[in-house]
Amino acid sequence: MIRFSLLLVALFAASVFADDLPAPSAWENQSGSMLYVDQVDAEGRFSGRYVNGAVGYSCQGIEYAVEGRIYDPLITFDVVWQAEAETCHTITSWTGQFDNDVIETEWSLVRTNEAGEFGRYDGVSRFERRE
Secondary structure, three states, rough: HHHHHHHHHHHHHHHHHHHHHOEEEEEOOOOEEEEEEEEEEOOEEEEEEEEOOHHHHHHHHOOEEEEEEEEEEEEEEEEEOOOOOOOOOOOEEEEEEEEEOOOOOEEEEEEEEOOOOOEEEEEEEEEEOOO
């Protein structure tokens, strides 16, 4: 009976995390980039699309796959900037906190250029729910 009760608690806790991040939903950051959450499973893993809208950067206006995890109130997601339309030899990871209609994150971007030189960049993003 104790094992069954623990299983129910674990299943309930996992579903609470997954229910907090709505799917489908759309989120926009201060640079005009869009995060689209298409699916969230019972363990809080989610998938969707990311469209870069930051002025002055390549790989704009193209949907890139995003994968992440919500562990309420914590959130993390990643984009590998590889698509048939354009590849930017870049990976970006966001980590932060989810609170209703706002996702506050710090991001880290790593990339290589045409000469094979490595670069790392960091910043912050605030996403607000649009749909």
